[in-house]
Every structure is written in C-alpha cells, then in structure tokens.
Amino acid sequence: MPDELFHPTRKMAANQGLYNGFLSAGLIWSLFIQNPAWKNHVALFFLICILIAGLYGAYSVSKKIFLVQGLPALITILVLCVTRMG
Numbered sequence: 001m002p003d004e005l006f007h008p009t010r011k012m013a014a015n016q017g018l019y020n021g022f023l024s025a026g027l028i029w030s031l032f033i034q035n036p037a038w039k040n041h042v043a044l045f046f047l048i049c050i051l052i053a054g055l056y057g058a059y060s061v062s063k064k065i066f067l068v069q070g071l072p073a074l075i076t077i078l079v080l081c082v083t084r085m086g
Helices: 003-031 036-060 063-085
Strands: none
Touching (some): 003 036, 036 063
16 A cells, blocks of 8 residues: 555544454354343444444544444444333
C-alpha cells in the first residue's frame, strides 16, 4: 500500500479490525455455551460491543458505518430484549 494512502485509511482499518474482532470472538464463544440465559447475555454483550464499534466508525470515519455495523446490532439488541420480556 502506498504511504500516501496509509494515513487516510488508518482509522477505517482500526474500526474494521475492532468490529471483526468483537464479532468473531462473540460468535465463536456463543457456539460453545449451553445455558440459554448465559448464551443470551454473551450475545447481548458482543452486540453492544459491535454497536460501540459502529458508533466509533460513524464518529471517526463515515456515518455510513453506523448504518452498516451499528444499526443491525441495535435492531438485534432490541429484538433480544423484546423476546426476553415476552
């Protein structure tokens, strides 16, 4: 990668790494959890982490990142909370 492209894309790469790390760690961990309540708590934690990464990306790089990363996480968090109440 040319040096002149590294600096402008540094924050975007950091956000993508953060997002992918949270997502993969949560998904892999949740595959091994047998207790349904614990599985939901772990899923909720990692969804919140993904939401934070989306908010950070929207703040530091582009508002579109929130739509791609944060909004799906937020919707899923809301669905999890509603289904747990019912």
